[in-house]
Amino acid sequence: MIKIxxxxxxxxxxxxxxxxxxxxxxxxxxxxxxAVAGKLNDRVVDLSYSVKESGPLDILTFEDAxxxxxxxxxxSHILAQAVQRLFPGTKLGIGPAISEGFYYDFDSLHIFTPxxxxxxxxxxxxxxxxxxxxxxxxxxxxxxxxFFRKRGEPYKVELIQDLPADVExxxxxxxxxxxLCAGPHVPSTGRIKSVKLMSLAGxxxxxSEKNKMLQRxxxxxxPKKADLDAYLFRLEEAKRRDHRKLGQELxxxxxxxxxxxxxxxxxxGMVIRNELENYWRQLHRQWGYQEIxxxxxxxxxxxxxxxxxxxxxxxxxxxxxxxxxxxxxxxNCPGAMLVYNSEMHSYRDLPLRVGELxxxxxxxxxxxxxxxxxxxxxxxxxxxxxxTQEQITDEIKGVIDLIDSLYGLFGFPYxxxxxxxxxxxxxxxxxxxLTTKALERALIEKKMDYKINPGDxxxxxxxxxxxxxxxxxxxxxxxxxxxxxxMPEKFDLTYVGEDGQKHRPIMIHxxxxxxxxxxxxxxxxxxxxxxxxxxxPVQVKVLPITERQAAYARQLADELFKxxxxxxxxxxxxxxGYKIREAQMxxxxxxxxxxxxxxxxxxxxxxxxxxxDKGTVSFADVKNAILAAIxxxxxx
RNA sequence: GCCGGUAUAGCUCAGCUGGUAGAGCGGUUCAUUCGUAAUGAAUAGGUCGCAGGUUCGAAUCCUGUUAUCGGCUCCA
Numbered sequence: 001m002i003k004i005x006x007x008x009x010x011x012x013x014x015x016x017x018x019x020x021x022x023x024x025x026x027x028x029x030x031x032x033x034x035a036v037a038g039k040l041n042d043r044v045v046d047l048s049y050s051v052k053e054s055g056p057l058d059i060l061t062f063e064d065a066x067x068x069x070x071x072x073x074x075x076s077h078i079l080a081q082a083v084q085r086l087f088p089g090t091k092l093g094i095g096p097a098i099s100e101g102f103y104y105d106f107d108s109l110h111i112f113t114p115x116x117x118x119x120x121x122x123x124x125x126x127x128x129x130x131x132x133x134x135x136x137x138x139x140x141x142x143x144x145x146x147f148f149r150k151r152g153e154p155y156k157v158e159l160i161q162d163l164p165a166d167v168e169x170x171x172x173x174x175x176x177x178x179x180l181c182a183g184p185h186v187p188s189t190g191r192i193k194s195v196k197l198m199s200l201a202g203x204x205x206x207x208s209e210k211n212k213m214l215q216r217x218x219x220x221x222x223p224k225k226a227d228l229d230a231y232l233f234r235l236e237e238a239k240r241r242d243h244r245k246l247g248q249e250l251x252x253x254x255x256x257x258x259x260x261x262x263x264x265x266x267x268x269g270m271v272i273r274n275e276l277e278n279y280w281r282q283l284h285r286q287w288g289y290q291e292i293x294x295x296x297x298x299x300x301x302x303x304x305x306x307x308x309x310x311x312x313x314x315x316x317x318x319x320x321x322x323x324x325x326x327x328x329x330x331x332n333c334p335g336a337m338l339v340y341n342s343e344m345h346s347y348r349d350l351p352l353r354v355g356e357l358x359x360x361x362x363x364x365x366x367x368x369x370x371x372x373x374x375x376x377x378x379x380x381x382x383x384x385x386x387x388t389q390e391q392i393t394d395e396i397k398g399v400i401d402l403i404d405s406l407y408g409l410f411g412f413p414y415x416x417x418x419x420x421x422x423x424x425x426x427x428x429x430x431x432x433x434l435t436t437k438a439l440e441r442a443l444i445e446k447k448m449d450y451k452i453n454p455g456d457x458x459x460x461x462x463x464x465x466x467x468x469x470x471x472x473x474x475x476x477x478x479x480x481x482x483x484x485x486x487m488p489e490k491f492d493l494t495y496v497g498e499d500g501q502k503h504r505p506i507m508i509h510x511x512x513x514x515x516x517x518x519x520x521x522x523x524x525x526x527x528x529x530x531x532x533x534x535x536x537p538v539q540v541k542v543l544p545i546t547e548r549q550a551a552y553a554r555q556l557a558d559e560l561f562k563x564x565x566x567x568x569x570x571x572x573x574x575x576x577g578y579k580i581r582e583a584q585m586x587x588x589x590x591x592x593x594x595x596x597x598x599x600x601x602x603x604x605x606x607x608x609x610x611x612x613d614k615g616t617v618s619f620a621d622v623k624n625a626i627l628a629a630i631x632x633x634x635x636x
Numbered sequence: 637g638c639c640g641g642u643a644u645a646g647c648u649c650a651g652c653u654g655g656u657a658g659a660g661c662g663g664u665u666c667a668u669u670c671g672u673a674a675u676g677a678a679u680a681g682g683u684c685g686c687a688g689g690u691u692c693g694a695a696u697c698c699u700g701u702u703a704u705c706g707g708c709u710c711c712a
Binding site: 093094095096097098099103111112113114156159160162163169170171172179180181182183198199200201202203204206207209213214215216218244248249255256257258260365366367368369370543545546547548573574575576577578579580581582583584585591593595596597605607612613 | 637638639640641647667668669670671672673674675685702703704705706707708709710711712
């Protein structure tokens with residue numbers, strides 16, 4: 001007999017070799033219906049797995065991450081089976097489950113079209129109806145290689161060859177279809193109730209551009225049709241929030257053919273930018289920063305000295321001036337170095353915090369461009385902090401606090417990653433060790449959860465990256481804190497210590513917004529275009545019901561304008577419903593409707609975004625409420 | 637950069653198998669003066685991304701090119 005401990009702590013005994021499915025059945029019929037896999041002694045297993053050892057057992061359903069994985073993974077096998085039925089000779093790449101579904105990579109002479117997806121989906125539904133059981137078998141290495149060679153699956157052969165020697169090679173079979181797979185899987189294809197193929201894409205074999213490009217089919221699946229519908233609805237909602245669409249509709253920015261990756265900002269987008277920058281300056285003043293501005297174009301020698309010419313050349317735009325090479329800055333640091341070096345510094349000046357809203361240009365691959373999120377020119381809210389070794393931890397902690405307060409203002413969830421030494425890097429391992437440890441210590445002292453991102457540091461130093469989560473669940477790197485002892489050496493930075501000797505400062509590079517452009521993109525999606533009043537391009541719209549109230553409307557607007565409020569009057573001879581509809585679509589936070597009644601007694605009929613008609617109120621009260629919302633930067 | 641899709645008026649899109657361009661919104665003008673998400677009428681606006689080619693004839697077919705969208709990170 002074996003002893004099984006269930007999630008609730010209760011223990012049950014079963015004869016050795018009882019399948020997980022039977023154990024599940026004995027616990028609850030309902031659970032058995034929803035079970036997709038088991039987790040025995042922390043190992044995920046099939047429901048058909050015969051339990052031979054005692055230990056804790058979790059029954060996984062679609063609600064569990066690992067259960068979802070098995071469910072989607074089986075879905076990908078069904079996809080591959082359908083494709084091989086419809087397009088015989090198609091070679092299989094890999095077909096894993098991913099966060100929102102699954103994919104399978106195929107090598108086929110036939111180029112798949114969106115119409116094919118419909119046919120494949122129908123074939124998949126057939127396979128689901130056939131309710132084929134999935135059977136696991138294992139083979140030794142030679143037999144497995146032979147098996148896939150015979151079936152004409154070169155990619156599977158390559159995968160087996162790369163498997164570690166001691167690992168069990170398992171196959172899963174459903175009907176005529178067999179795939180190399182570690183599992184686990186749901187017991188039969190009939191369990192996949194609702195499946196949908198989403199898109200087609202090219203993908204390099206094993207993710208390397210040196211390899212052949214395969215055709216990838218993306219899909220998703222759910223145990224219930226309603227769940228699929230809910231998922232599709234969420235995708236639609238995400239599309240409605242897409243900053244590229246909203247940016248166009250709300251006239252915030254545009255990207256034209258004439259400047260791929262180089263965004264234009266319209267007046268309304270500039271309002272948001274300027275508000276963000278104003279707040280940024282206010283915040284940095286509080287945190288003891290100074291501000292500078294360095295040139296966009298600087299000569300080649302500088303970039304050679306900083307190491308960019310050697311390490312970052314592929315991403316840099318260059319130009320020639322009077323027969324001399326120049327580069328358009330991809331980073332602000334070398335300029336800041338020159339500023340630091342332009343005068344002598346005492347230890348009394350340190351830490352010296354120098355900020356710069358610097359416009360940088362980087363050559364990104366054309367296929368990587370994406371609205372404001374991935375561009376070829378953007379404004380970094382940069383700063384360089386020059387300090388002594390003793391000041392490192394406090395300064396890093398200060399920057400973490402600054403960034404946290406900035407993100408908190410918008411209510412953004414974020415997580416932190418620590419990126420370590422990349423392949424292409426300057427400096428010794430000891431230097432990297434020292435700086436990486438310093439960053440880590442600050443994180444530990446701040447009691448922050450973080451994940452290590454190996455090899456993703458800047459070429460001059462390790463970094464702490466802040467990743468925001470947007471409305472699509474994608475994460476975007478925004479803030480970053482980089483610790484650097486390379487640049488101060490390259491530029492021979494010094495300060496005079498208490499001892500009257502010259503010493504080498506250590507430097508922090510850091511950004512909080514990251515890129516103002518990207519941050520605006522993220523904000524747009526976050527608020528679905530309904531920016532809080534302090535950021536809204538137009539904060540108030542005064543809507544006279546007829547021409548008779550035009551003078552009163554203008555008078556109100558003037559008063560608001562004098563107090564710095566961004567206000568417009570809609571004096572067109574349209575019906576009030578039409579004016580309201582338009583203001584609503586522009587996502588204006590406050591509408592002041594004025595008719596004869598309001599004109600006569602000096603009031604307004606307030607309509608607030610998201611709240612609708614608030615009735616008649618005194619103008620002074622509304623004005624004060626608006627001013628308060630702006631100055632407190634309320635998330636309204 | 638690579639794979640696939642897309643490119644028609646300011647915006648969103650229609651235009652079947654090739655016969656020389658259409659709607660709605662928006663703009664302008666006029667009428668209307670209206671109480672909480674679209675008043676009516678008239679009118680202007682496009683060398684169909686660009687360059688070649690096939691054809692009597694190309695928005696439509698072919699080639700190239702540019703931009704854009706999705707993907708190329710999730711590893712049996």
